[in-house]
Amino acid sequence: xxxxxxxxxxxxxxxxxxxxxxxxxxxxxxxxxxxxxxxxxxxxxxxxxxxxxxxxxxxxxxxxxxxxxxxxxxxxxxxxxxxxxxxxxxxxxxxxxxxxxxxxxxxxxxxxxxxxxxxxxxxxxxxxxxxxxxxxxxxxxxxxxxxxxxxxxxxxxxxxxxxxxxxxxxxxxxxxxxxxxxxxxxxxxxxxxxxxxxxxxxxxxxxxxxxxxxxxxxxxxxxxxxxxxxxxxxxxxxxxxxxxxxxxxxxxxxxxxxxxxxxxxxxxxxxxxxxxxxxxxxxxxxxxxxxxxxxxxxxxxxxxxxxxxxxxxxxxxxxxxxxxxxxxxxxxxxxxxxxxxxxxxxxxxxxxxxxxxxxxxxxxxxxxxxxxxxxxxxxxxxxxxxxxxxxxxxxxxxxxxxxxxxxxxxxxxxxxxxxxxxxxxxxxxxxxxxxxxxxxxxxxxxxxxxxxxxxxxxxxxxxxxxxxxxxxxxxxxxxxxxxxx
Amino acid sequence: xxxxxxxxxxxxxxxxxxxxxxxxxxxxxxxxxxxxxxxxxxxxxxxxxxxxxxxxxxxxxxxxxxxxxxxxxxxxxxxxxxxxxxxxxxxxxxxxxxxxxxxxxx
Numbered sequence: 001x002x003x004x005x006x007x008x009x010x011x012x013x014x015x016x017x018x019x020x021x022x023x024x025x026x027x028x029x030x031x032x033x034x035x036x037x038x039x040x041x042x043x044x045x046x047x048x049x050x051x052x053x054x055x056x057x058x059x060x061x062x063x064x065x066x067x068x069x070x071x072x073x074x075x076x077x078x079x080x081x082x083x084x085x086x087x088x089x090x091x092x093x094x095x096x097x098x099x100x101x102x103x104x105x106x107x108x109x110x111x112x113x114x115x116x117x118x119x120x121x122x123x124x125x126x127x128x129x130x131x132x133x134x135x136x137x138x139x140x141x142x143x144x145x146x147x148x149x150x151x152x153x154x155x156x157x158x159x160x161x162x163x164x165x166x167x168x169x170x171x172x173x174x175x176x177x178x179x180x181x182x183x184x185x186x187x188x189x190x191x192x193x194x195x196x197x198x199x200x201x202x203x204x205x206x207x208x209x210x211x212x213x214x215x216x217x218x219x220x221x222x223x224x225x226x227x228x229x230x231x232x233x234x235x236x237x238x239x240x241x242x243x244x245x246x247x248x249x250x251x252x253x254x255x256x257x258x259x260x261x262x263x264x265x266x267x268x269x270x271x272x273x274x275x276x277x278x279x280x281x282x283x284x285x286x287x288x289x290x291x292x293x294x295x296x297x298x299x300x301x302x303x304x305x306x307x308x309x310x311x312x313x314x315x316x317x318x319x320x321x322x323x324x325x326x327x328x329x330x331x332x333x334x335x336x337x338x339x340x341x342x343x344x345x346x347x348x349x350x351x352x353x354x355x356x357x358x359x360x361x362x363x364x365x366x367x368x369x370x371x372x373x374x375x376x377x378x379x380x381x382x383x384x385x386x387x388x389x390x391x392x393x394x395x396x397x398x399x400x401x402x403x404x405x406x407x408x409x410x411x412x413x414x415x416x417x418x419x420x421x422x423x424x425x426x427x428x429x430x431x432x433x434x435x436x437x438x439x440x441x442x443x444x445x446x447x448x449x450x451x452x453x454x455x456x457x458x459x460x461x462x463x464x465x466x467x468x469x470x471x472x473x474x475x476x477x478x479x480x481x482x483x484x485x
Numbered sequence: 486x487x488x489x490x491x492x493x494x495x496x497x498x499x500x501x502x503x504x505x506x507x508x509x510x511x512x513x514x515x516x517x518x519x520x521x522x523x524x525x526x527x528x529x530x531x532x533x534x535x536x537x538x539x540x541x542x543x544x545x546x547x548x549x550x551x552x553x554x555x556x557x558x559x560x561x562x563x564x565x566x567x568x569x570x571x572x573x574x575x576x577x578x579x580x581x582x583x584x585x586x587x588x589x590x591x
Contacts, residue, residue: 100574102573195549209550310529310533328583329573332577339585339588356518360510360512380541381539383547419529435549
């Protein structure tokens with residue numbers, strides 16, 4: 001196998017054993033990027049020189065006998081909504097073209113301290129708003145399993161890069177499913193941690209009560225390892241939780257005997273394709289074979305999650321995106337004659353259509369006369385959705401469902417139908433509303449396109465999540481498949 | 486505030502309302518954009534109508550999922566972003582200040 005086809009764990013073992021240097025590993029991935037990027041288009045910025053410098057530093061440290069982190073020397077791609085000092089950070093938006101953050105995101109600091117090798121910044125739907133990466137202000141990323149299909153979104157660049165071997169692993173962000181859905185579409189593992197588990201400092205905000213950074217990897221072990229590396233309390237993020245970070249890889253025993261799994265009937269109704277439902281049901285049967293107990297349950301407010309999200313997320317976004325005003329950073333219009341012009345023209349020129357749409361929805365929902373009917377009402381429904389999960393978790397260790405209703409759709413098929421586009425998040429949104437952790441892992445294919453299995457667990461029960469995911473994964477071969485590029 | 490809030494909801498946003506919201510959002514939309522937006526927003530607003538079906542009497546709103554409140558730090562002076570770093574990306578600057586078009590009329 002080529003170096004770029006290996007998991008981070010396999011690479012880490014080779015590095016520790018001295019079989020290969022971090023430079024060789026990094027060069028292998030950089031060469032891979034050169035050979036497939038024209039087709040995949042995952043990267044906004046490739047940081048070749050910095051990556052090689054980081055790799056050399058790791059090799060030096062290892063020669064000097066230093067004890068190194070399991071993530072040291074392993075090439076990683078960062079979704080371009082995480083601040084990296086001195087490296088352009090754009091959120092795939094024209095309004096941030098050329099923006100050089102004056103500080104690193106906390107997760108980036110942690111990665112740097114641990115010796116990670118960052119290969120570059122990868123593509124997303126503009127400001128993380130979208131489900132296909134087609135809303136990127138620059139270009140669309142292609143699904144490595146079928147270049148005419150979307151990779152999913154908004155972390156489509158991250159998942160495509162990992163699937164294509166253009167990075168051993170990546171970080172994405174998830175507000176309504178933006179790690180899990182593209183992970184499902186690209187046949188990789190994507191994990192959204194519990195809200196508050198990973199610091200949001202330096203993650204350019206979309207919806208502050210929903211956003212979370214998480215790992216995107218080839219397999220569950222790598223997800224566990226990367227999760228440990230990025231988690232932890234951060235006083236610079238007021239929603240960061242002060243809870244110890246376990247070594248998540250330790251929970252991968254493979255034993256799930258007696259684990260109680262709830263299967264919500266509502267998650268098989270909402271426009272779920274036959275082949276997807278079949279693959280997920282087969283996966284649940286496999287979990288039962290492995291000793292888990294699966295039962296049908298109901299999460300009665302599931303159908304209200306989508307409309308609730310499409311009030312709350314845009315409302316929060318309209319506030320978070322008010323800072324893009326052309327004053328202190330980012331694009332500034334050349335046509336301003338007064339300060340109102342400055343704001344209005346700058347934003348008109350800099351934002352794409354989807355972003356403008358969501359700002360408009362959010363502004364409307366928060367405006368006088370509508371605030372109670374829309375925003376407060378949505379927050380109350382959010383409570384009901386959260387309570388559905390609380391009730392279910394009294395009896396069950398985890399909840400299992402398809403990640404997305406369909407497999408990856410063709411590029412261009414839904415880009416003019418925002419409602420159809422949003423339906424692809426229907427099964428992932430509830431976990432963000434409730435703040436609970438959720439993972440997507442590969443569980444099959446339909447016409448050559450990957451299908452994702454979603455597992456959800458109670459807040460801060462990532463160990464349970466990873467346990468169940470690992471047990472299933474190790475009894476199948478899905479995670480060993482590689483697209484032909 | 487209790488019970489189901491009744492409100493006369495415009496099931497169709499007018500172009501005028503779109504313009505007003507655009508002003509609040511500080512977006513100078515083109516006429517084509519306004520027309521397209523009206524359609525899209527109305528589709529999504531239809532979805533919102535379904536929330537009115539639910540009885541949320543006595544249900545507290547959830548603004549975020551954690552039981553965290555009033556997260557403060559001690560009132561101790563600490564290092565903050567240096568001026569050069571803060572003005573690094575300024576479209577126009579002078580003497581460590583951001584230059585903008587005139588705000589007040591003379």
